[in-house]
Amino acid sequence: MNDLIGxxxxxxxxxxxxxxxxxxxLSSQGQNPKALMISCADSxxxxxxxxxxxxGDLFVCRNAGNIVPxxxxxxxxxxxxxxxxxxxxxxxxxxxxxxxxxxAMKALSNPEGxxxxxxxxxxxxxxxxxxxIVSACSGHLHGKDRARAIALENVIAQLSxxxxxxxxxxxxxxxxxxxxxxxxxxxxxQVLGLDGTTNKFVPLREDQPLPVALPATRRIDNETYLAExxx
Ligand SMILES: [Zn+2]
Numbered sequence: 001m002n003d004l005i006g007x008x009x010x011x012x013x014x015x016x017x018x019x020x021x022x023x024x025x026l027s028s029q030g031q032n033p034k035a036l037m038i039s040c041a042d043s044x045x046x047x048x049x050x051x052x053x054x055x056g057d058l059f060v061c062r063n064a065g066n067i068v069p070x071x072x073x074x075x076x077x078x079x080x081x082x083x084x085x086x087x088x089x090x091x092x093x094x095x096x097x098x099x100x101x102x103x104a105m106k107a108l109s110n111p112e113g114x115x116x117x118x119x120x121x122x123x124x125x126x127x128x129x130x131x132x133i134v135s136a137c138s139g140h141l142h143g144k145d146r147a148r149a150i151a152l153e154n155v156i157a158q159l160s161x162x163x164x165x166x167x168x169x170x171x172x173x174x175x176x177x178x179x180x181x182x183x184x185x186x187x188x189x190q191v192l193g194l195d196g197t198t199n200k201f202v203p204l205r206e207d208q209p210l211p212v213a214l215p216a217t218r219r220i221d222n223e224t225y226l227a228e229x230x231x
Contacts, residue, residue, distance in 0.1 A: 019054075019055070022054065022055060022056070023055065026055060026056045031056050031059075031089070032056065032089070033056065033057060033058055033059040033085070033089060033091060034057055034058070034091075034093070035051075035057075035058055035059070035091060035092075035093040035094065035095060036058075036059040036060070036061065036081070036082065036085040036086075036091045036093070036094045036095070037051070037058055037059070037060050037061070037094075037095045037097055038060075038061045038062075038063075038066055038068060038078065038081075038082075038094065038095070038096050038097065038158070038162075039060070039061075039062050039066050039095075039096075039097040039098075039099075040062065040063070040064065040065060040066045040097070040098065040099055040102055040104065041062045041063055041064055042099060042102060042103070044099070044101075044186050045097070045099045045184050045186065047060050047062075047097065048060070050097075050184060050191065059081070059085045059089060059091060061077070061078055061081040061082070061085075063077070063078060063123075064103075064104045064120060064123060064124070065098075065102065065104030065105065065108070065123070065124055065126075065127055065154065066096055066097055066098050066104075066154070066155070066158060067104075067123060067124070067126045067127060067154075067158060067161075068082070068096065068126070068158040068159075068161040068162045068165075069126050069161060070126070070161040070164045071161075071164040071165045071166065072164075073126075079165065082094070082162065082165050082167065082168060083165065083167050086165075086167040086168060086171055086177070087167050092171070092176055092177055092178065092216065093177075093178050093179075093180060094162060094168070094177070094178075094179055094180065095180040095181075095182055096155050096158045096159050096162065096179070096180070096181050096182070097155070097182040097183070097184060098151040098152065098154055098155045098182070098183045098184070099151065099183065099184040099185070099186055100148060100151070100183070100184065100185045100186050100187060100188075101144075101147075101186055101187075102147065102151050104120075104124055104127070105127075105130075105147045105148075105150045105151040105154060106147045107120065107121075107124055108124055108127050108128070108130065108131045108150050108154070109131065109134075109146050109147045109150050111124075126157075126158075126161065127150075127154045127157060127158075129153075129157045130150050130151075130153035130154035130156070130157045131150050131153075133153045133157075134146060134149045134150050134153055151183060152183055152192075152201055155181040155182070155183060155194060156181060156194065156199075156213075159179055159181050159194075159213055159214070162179065163179070163214075172214065172216075172219070173218075173219045173220045174218060174219075174220070175216050175217050175218025175219065176216060177214075177216055178212055178214060178215055178216040179212070179213045179214040180193060180194070180212060180213055181193065181194030181201075181213040182194070182204075183201055190203055191203070191204045192204070193210065193211035193212070193213075194211060194213040195211035195212070195213075196211075196212060196213045196214050196215070
């Protein structure tokens with residue numbers, strides 16, 4: 001048997017019994033995850049490990065390139081997961097997480113290899129803006145540096161798409177949603193976070209304020225539209 005698949009028996013015999021109390025609670029009370037993480041499907045980036053999350057802690061959506069299609073362009077897994085996380089589970093933090101050495105970002109950088117993968121090519125069109133930004137503003141970058149730059153810009157692009165989803169847009173307006181843009185450097189074991197005030201990615205440091213792409217700030221209250229109408 002495939003060695004990995006055989007490890008399921010270890011879950012049944014050891015892992016589950018060792019967390020019996022937790023699973024009993026989750027089973028009887030349901031889930032109440034503290035965040036939604038949209039990350040790449042890459043096997044080297046494990047959201048639960050990065051956040052040291054236990055079962056029940058983290059709602060996760062993974063796909064090639066940590067893409068969030070803009071609302072209305074397609075009814076798919078990502079849109080449904082976002083809507084459910086926000087509307088049904090009341091998630092108030094969403095993290096879009098890219099990473100180094102990303103195959104999807106390399107494909108965006110150099111699309112010739114996608115000829116025989118029409119679905120991947122169509123999916124990655126949602127990241128085209130990232131490639132265009134890097135080509136237009138940092139045309140001197142090549143190879144790994146260019147793919148890394150596209151990965152960073154792709155996180156920003158997908159955060160913008162996320163804001164087109166009505167559930168997210170309304171939560172932001174109410175001041176009940178913070179958006180985070182992260183980038184995991186696999187080789188360095190380091191996580192960068194997008195600071196929305198400087199638009200730069202900076203290392204997350206325990207002794208410093210967490211860089212946030214869009215902090216939770218209430219934009220609309222009962223007076224907002226009245227005041228505008230009175231002017
Ligand atoms: Zn990837």
